[in-house]
Amino acid sequence: MLSAISPQPFVCRSPLLPGESLYSLLTRLAALNRHTPPTIINLCFHAPSAKFNSQHLLDIPERPFKATTYDRLAIFTGLAPTDLYAATPHRYSRVVMPPYQSPLEISLTGHAPVALCTVRGANRELRGVNQAQFCPACLKEAAYHRLIWSMNAVSVCLQHQCLLVGRCPQCRQNISVRAVVQGHCLHCAADLTLAPTRSIRDDTFGRFAQRTLLAWLEGQAPRGEWATALPPHPAPLLFHFIRKVRHLLLRNLDSQALLNLPRRYSRSRVGDTLPEAQYELTQLAMRAIVKWPRNFIEFKRALRNATLFENSPLKQWVADYSTHLSTWWGPYWKNQGLAFVCEVHDPDAEAPGRRPTVNKTA
Numbered sequence: 316m317l318s319a320i321s322p323q324p325f326v327c328r329s330p331l332l333p334g335e336s337l338y339s340l341l342t343r344l345a346a347l348n349r350h351t352p353p354t355i356i357n358l359c360f361h362a363p364s365a366k367f368n369s370q371h372l373l374d375i376p377e378r379p380f381k382a383t384t385y386d387r388l389a390i391f392t393g394l395a396p397t398d399l400y401a402a403t404p405h406r407y408s409r410v411v412m413p414p415y416q417s418p419l420e421i422s423l424t425g426h427a428p429v430a431l432c433t434v435r436g437a438n439r440e441l442r443g444v445n446q447a448q449f450c451p452a453c454l455k456e457a458a459y460h461r462l463i464w465s466m467n468a469v470s471v472c473l474q475h476q477c478l479l480v481g482r483c484p485q486c487r488q489n490i491s492v493r494a495v496v497q498g499h500c501l502h503c504a505a506d507l508t509l510a511p512t513r514s515i516r517d518d519t520f521g522r523f524a525q526r527t528l529l530a531w532l533e534g535q536a537p538r539g540e541w542a543t544a545l546p547p548h549p550a551p552l553l554f555h556f557i558r559k560v561r562h563l564l565l566r567n568l569d570s571q572a573l574l575n576l577p578r579r580y581s582r583s584r585v586g587d588t589l590p591e592a593q594y595e596l597t598q599l600a601m602r603a604i605v606k607w608p609r610n611f612i613e614f615k616r617a618l619r620n621a622t623l624f625e626n627s628p629l630k631q632w633v634a635d636y637s638t639h640l641s642t643w644w645g646p647y648w649k650n651q652g653l654a655f656v657c658e659v660h661d662p663d664a665e666a667p668g669r670r671p672t673v674n675k676t677a
C-alpha cells in the first residue's frame with residue numbers, strides 16, 4: 316500500500332482567505348515556500364517512492380476523501396482539519412449530491428462525521444482545477460480562487476454583479492486555479508483582471524436565480540420577490556431539479572458553435588463549463604419552478620412549440636428542439652428521485668408511449 320512522507324509544517328504559512336478554496340491555498344503556499352505546485356502536491360498527496368504521476372496520488376488534492384489527508388494537511392498548513400474541509404466543495408455535498416444517493420461520510424479527528432461529494436454523484440457539478448472560472452473584479456481586489464467558483468451552477472459574482480469568466484479572454488483556453496491565483500493565463504499571459512464580463516445589474520430575475528442557488532448551497536432560506544413562489548420541497552430536491560433541467564436543455568444547444576471547439580468535445584460537457592450558458596439555463600429552470608406547477612406546464616408547452624428560447628440569448632445556439640423531447644413527459648423524473656415532477660397534472664400530457672409532436676425551428 317502506498318504511504319506518503321511524514322508531514323512537516325511549511326516554513327511560510329498563510330490563513331485561508333475569505334471564501335478561498337483548498338487548492339488555491341495550496342497553490343499560494345507553494346509560491347510562498349518557493350515550491351512549484353506539482354512539488355507541493357507531491358509533498359501533500361503523493362507516495363515518495365513512486366514516480367510523479369496522477370495514478371499515484373493518495374487522494375484528490377482539491378477535495379480530499381480521506382480523514383488522514385486532512386490530518387496531514389493540518390500539519391503542513393497549521394490549519395484545523397475542519398477549516399480545510401470547509402474549503403472544499405464537499406461542504407456543499409448535502410445539496411449537491413443527488414437525492415437518490417446515500418451520502419458518503421468521514422469523521423475528521425475529534426469531530427462529528429462530515430459528508431462528501433462522490434465523484435459519480437457530483438461530476439457534472441464541480442469544475443476541475445484546470446477548468447476554473449473567476450470574477451475579474453474579485454481578482455483585482457485579491458488574487459485567489461474562491462471556493463464557490465468550483466460549482467458549475469454558480470455563474471455570477473453577486474458582489475460585482477457580473478457573469479464569471481470561464482476561459483482566457485485572449486486565447487480562449489481553459490483557465491486553471493493556478494492561473495487564477497497568479498492572475499494571468501498560463502498559455503498566453505493575458506491579465507485575467509482585465510477580462511471583459513457581462514453586467515447583470517439590470518437582470519432582477521437572473522440575480523434572484525443565482526442568489527437562490529447560493530442560499531441553498533449555504534443552507535440558508537432563499538429571499539427575494541419570487542422566493543415565496545417556490546414549491547415547498549427541501550433545497551436538495553429543488554437544486555437537483557434545476558440541475559436536471561439545465562442538463563436536459565443543454566442537449567438542445569450547440570455550445571461548440573459558440574466556443575468554436577473541435578467536434579471531439581462532448582457537447583453537453585462543454586456547455587457545463589460555460590458561465591454564460593449556465594446563467595441562462597439556470598434562469599429558464601428557475602422560471603419553470605416558481606409558481607409551481609403552472610409555470611412548469613407553460614415551460615413544457617414552450618418546449619414542445621419550440622419557443623422556449625425565444626427571448627433568451629441562447630436562441631442563436633439552439634441546434635435541435637426535438638432532442639430527447641419525450642424525456643420531459645416520461646418516467647425520467649421519478650428515476651431521478653423527483654417524483655413531485657411526475658405528480659403535476661399536465662393537461663397537455665400525451666397518451667403513454669406517444670411522442671409529443673414538435674414544430675421544428677428552421
Ligand SMILES: [Zn+2]
Binds near residue numbers: 451
Ligand atoms: Zn467579483
Ligand SMILES: [Zn+2]
Binds near residue numbers: 483484485502503504
Ligand atoms: Zn490565454
